[in-house]
Amino acid sequence: MKSNAFLTNNYAFEYHIASLIQKCPNMKALRQIHGRVLRNPTLSPQPCTFVLCKIISFCALSPNGDIHYAHRLFDDIPQPNVFSWNSMIRGCTQIQNQSREPIALYKKMLCSGFAKPNSFTLAFVLKACSNISALCEGRQVHSHAYKYGLDFSPFVQTGLLNSYAKCEELASARFVFDDISDKNLIAWSAMISGYARIGMVNEALGLFREMQEVGISPDEVTMVSVISACAKAGALDLGRWLHSFVDRKGIRTDLVLSTSLIDMYAKCGLIEKAKKVFDEMGIRDTMAWSTMIVGFATHGLVDEALKLFSRMLDSKVKPNNVTFLGALSACAHSGLVRDGRRFWSSMHDLGIEPLMEHYGCMVDLLCRAGLFEEAYSFVKRMPFPPNAVIWRTLLVGCKKNGGQDKEEIIAEHLLQLEPLNAENYVLLSNIYALRSHWDKVSDMRKKMKEKGIKVTPGCSYIEIDGFVHKFIVSDESHPEIKQIRAELKAISKRVRFSGHLPWTSSVLHDVDEEEKENALCEHSERLAIAFGLIKTKAPAMIRVVKNLRFCSDCHEVTKIISQEYGREIIVRDRVRFHRFVGGTCSCNDFW
């Protein structure tokens, strides 16, 4: 039996070692401490669990640690306690956030039968589930929370909420949230971010108001979520109001919050304001620079984007693959082939490996510039198989710039990779219609029917008085649909009177011209613009966000509306911004 004096000495040594580990700067120093522990006779043959846990914890969690070293030590423990399991689970999540390993470790822990999970374990493993959107595993952990009586831990609750939200299981996330009896700031923020991430802006904003009604004040993290929700929905008025809220309440505008504001202003069409927030930042990281560059690029402001890129290099902040995507897409939107090529080679110089998206940008750049053959051979030389986006870009290139002999082979690749994507069939159908290959047009329609493929419905958002209205193509559900239809008729008349004939080739259906024209009028962007014209008075600007590419007839009509109604209209489509003023669009019809 150990004497009390021995125990005291032992504890004193352990605490001494623990404090050394706490101050440990790197693995070299840690190894020395480890050696000292191993040489201490009072702890031999096996250092006591407490000290070993501390060592494992450092190796697994410290930024200067070494997860492999942690693994080796951990594997030598016959019966690890819950603390060391937790350190390993958390450590693996930190090192590689897309890994399944933490979940595998958790399963091993349960199988080992020696350690019972605690609230830390579940919180860590839930984080790992969130990272990889593992819904099944998240659900299992949920049942374990009940089993081990940990369902009341606020950490486990937010962990569960988050893992459901990351899997876009908002109903389950909400179920967990509603079940929390004493909701703190973190729980509210987590729920809000869940809604925000999938673009449910009204729900996010509703909760944002509710949390304040029950006396919880949002902090900078909450603000980032709601502001990014506005960015997604293009809700400028709400976004502006949230910005003034930040100022009014004295919420700390940190790097992340500033970046979300830049993104929000850029995505809501107010690029000048985005620039102002950017200019006022004290410190800017890669993400802040990239957000601003991508903002300029989507607005077609290529000079600004490229100048900013050089400034970024001057200020010694390293660009990453997103920064280059911004630069390359700026070039693509403006047909700057030489600059695009320059960026492409400087990526290699900086050791940034081009990803699929970068190849996509280059193919887009070459196709838009009319260099179809070059784009095609560029794709042929890719070091990995091209994805559907790249084949589709090439196909659009064929449609505009010849290369008809390659159409069939490209179509084959595309349909092989994405046999169920309606967009491909619509595109092919349009190309065949353009070439008057009516048999192939009807073949496409038949294939879609056989496979049960539904076209992704076009959907547009417009914010009026702090509420985001959603319109789906041929939508009947809006409460004011009657007035909207009347307005659409009036618009049609005025547009026709100005000399525009509808470009009915944008309509796939095999129907007569009048029906095609009607179908065009039902496009979601038209419904949203008509609603904007009803609900606001000139000269108020109209801002619309669309989930798909702008339809070419709607683009033409919007130009005319901007002139006829004296309105500035900004439409953000899936790819970029279109700013219509006095009958012209900022994209110069190059999109």
Next chain:
DNA sequence: GTAGGGTTAG
């Protein structure tokens, strides 16, 4: 006996 939830660009 040690530790921890929510946030930004494509």
